[in-house]
Amino acid sequence: MxxxxxxxxxxxxxxxxxxxxxxxxxxxxxxxxxxxxxxxxxxxxxxxxxxxxxxxxxxxxxxxxxxxxxxxxxxxxxxxxxxxxxxADLKRDKLEAKLKDAREDLADAKEDHAKARAQAEIEKFTAMLEAAA
CATH class of the missing domain: 2.60.15.10 (F0F1 ATP synthase delta/epsilon subunit, N-terminal)
Known part of the structure; x- marks a missing residue:
């Protein structure tokens, strides 16, 4: 063993x-x-x-x-x-929807902290999609 x-x-x-x-x-x-x-x-x-x-x-x-x-x-x-x-629990369709929402949040963000939060979410959901592939 x-x-x-x-x-x-x-x-x-x-x-x-x-x-x-x-x-x-x-x-x-x-x-x-x-x-x-x-x-x-x-x-x-x-x-x-x-x-x-x-x-x-x-x-x-x-x-x-x-x-x-x-x-x-x-x-x-x-x-x-x-x-x-x-x-195994990462679902591509849900992650793609969350990534789309995060990109929209980034485009709509006016303040630096909101932009940083949206960018962090984009990075997280992108990494999750790569892991799920």
Whole structure:
């Protein structure tokens, strides 16, 4: 049996996943990081992207995250995600509609904070569509 380590994915609402993993790839701000058992301690902020989990004994999970932090220590990886959802739950038609709305919000925005919020939503829904492809 392959070596494993503990992996937990937590969102503001709840614990989304708690498994023994053989490997986890996280979308770090400096690039994707592959985490294996015995990985050196590390803390990284996360960008929009997909966490790929290879579970102990086989099976994979793909979860979209919209920012957060990852910490590996004592052979356990914990991801605190600002927002997370399984890639399988991403529906193209709904995401395309939300992206269209965000683009309209950006076009209508008069104040800088409203423009920034709309631009962030555009980036998030674009990344979600890429993950769903």
């Amino acid at each position: 392959a070596e494993t380590f503990g992996f937990e994915l937590v969102s503001p609402e709840k614990l989304l996943l708690s498994v023994d993993a053989e490997m986890v790839t996280v979308p770090g701000d400096a690039g994707d990081m592959g985490i294996l058992p015995g990985h050196a301690p590390v803390i990284s902020s996360l960008r929009l992207g997909v966490i790929e989990v290879t579970k102990a004994g086989g099976g994979e999970e793909r979860i979209f995250v919209a920012g957060g932090f990852a910490e590996m220590s004592n052979n356990k990886l914990t991801v605190l995600a600002e927002e997370a959802m399984p890639v």
